[in-house]
Amino acid sequence: MDVQLAQKKLNLLHTFTTAYGSSESRDNLMVMLSSQGIEAVGQAAPHPRYDEHIENTSEALAKLIPLLQGQDLLAYDGLIRRLLTEVDGAYAAKAALDMAILDWVGKFYNLPIYRLWGISPATMPITSMTIGLDSPEEMRERAQELHNYAELKVKLDGVRDRELISAIREVCQIPVRVDANEGWEDRTVALREIEWLAGMGVTLIEQPLPAAQYDDMVWLKQYSPLPLIADEAFCSNSDIPRLAEAYHGINIKLMKCGGLIVAKDAIVLARLYGLKTMLGCMIESSVGIAAAAQLAPLVDYVDLDGNLLINNDPYDGHPVNQGVIQLNGKPGLGVSPK
Numbered sequence: 001m002d003v004q005l006a007q008k009k010l011n012l013l014h015t016f017t018t019a020y021g022s023s024e025s026r027d028n029l030m031v032m033l034s035s036q037g038i039e040a041v042g043q044a045a046p047h048p049r050y051d052e053h054i055e056n057t058s059e060a061l062a063k064l065i066p067l068l069q070g071q072d073l074l075a076y077d078g079l080i081r082r083l084l085t086e087v088d089g090a091y092a093a094k095a096a097l098d099m100a101i102l103d104w105v106g107k108f109y110n111l112p113i114y115r116l117w118g119i120s121p122a123t124m125p126i127t128s129m130t131i132g133l134d135s136p137e138e139m140r141e142r143a144q145e146l147h148n149y150a151e152l153k154v155k156l157d158g159v160r161d162r163e164l165i166s167a168i169r170e171v172c173q174i175p176v177r178v179d180a181n182e183g184w185e186d187r188t189v190a191l192r193e194i195e196w197l198a199g200m201g202v203t204l205i206e207q208p209l210p211a212a213q214y215d216d217m218v219w220l221k222q223y224s225p226l227p228l229i230a231d232e233a234f235c236s237n238s239d240i241p242r243l244a245e246a247y248h249g250i251n252i253k254l255m256k257c258g259g260l261i262v263a264k265d266a267i268v269l270a271r272l273y274g275l276k277t278m279l280g281c282m283i284e285s286s287v288g289i290a291a292a293a294q295l296a297p298l299v300d301y302v303d304l305d306g307n308l309l310i311n312n313d314p315y316d317g318h319p320v321n322q323g324v325i326q327l328n329g330k331p332g333l334g335v336s337p338k
């Protein structure tokens, strides 16, 4: 078995701004795994919000990759779960190995991962397309460009919320999801803004308050007219029972939880606790997006657009048609290098 790493700078089509700051590009790590003549790929998109960077992701991979030698990749469930316990944190690194192993297994059986797991592509929900924070004029223009999507996701920062949403509504009436990225700090301000947004065709709110403000979220959940989705507050499946008191749903990202195996557990657990499920992403190539797309037919909300926000995607994956990801039926993750 041979495993190689390659750093890849993904360039954003538009400067991407959220409540945390702006970026022009994001550094990712590609993992190329080859064994028995089958080549597979995975991807790590470390995010600084979770204290993950190229450096600590590479270090974790350097520890984990030697553990694959001599292992039976077809016994992937136990193998991936063991890798998850071998180093602390480093979820992007773990996700990259999980997807490379599953890509290999799918190619071995000549089946897409969703078929291997008995998931029907017929129940694929629409995916939202993100508009990052910008001037009202720029956000209005972006909304106009994206009229072919069925739902938008708009980043807000708790400062110019009404101005920005009003600008978008001048040109576009499609439903909007709002991601505050922890931008509101006061629960009464958050409730006042959410009530206003509910009247503007907004369908849900992601992470309204800082993740640490748990008690305020329990309060907000009682009064909010819109579903509240935990993103930054949801990092581990052991958080799920507690989050059920404070949110209506969770945003599951492979880069936060460590890959497809854990994400599939999260979907099952969240349902058990009455939570809605969303599948989200970081700024990723089509590799990471194709991995999450395998599970997308199982969730309530899909937000898998990271590959559509960059202009140098090194892989081809699953196309989006009228806001719905079309799983291409190819084995493994279903991606090929460009």
Ligand code: MG
Residues within 6 Å of the ligand: 179, 181, 206, 207, 231, 232, 251
């Ligand atoms: Mg979010």
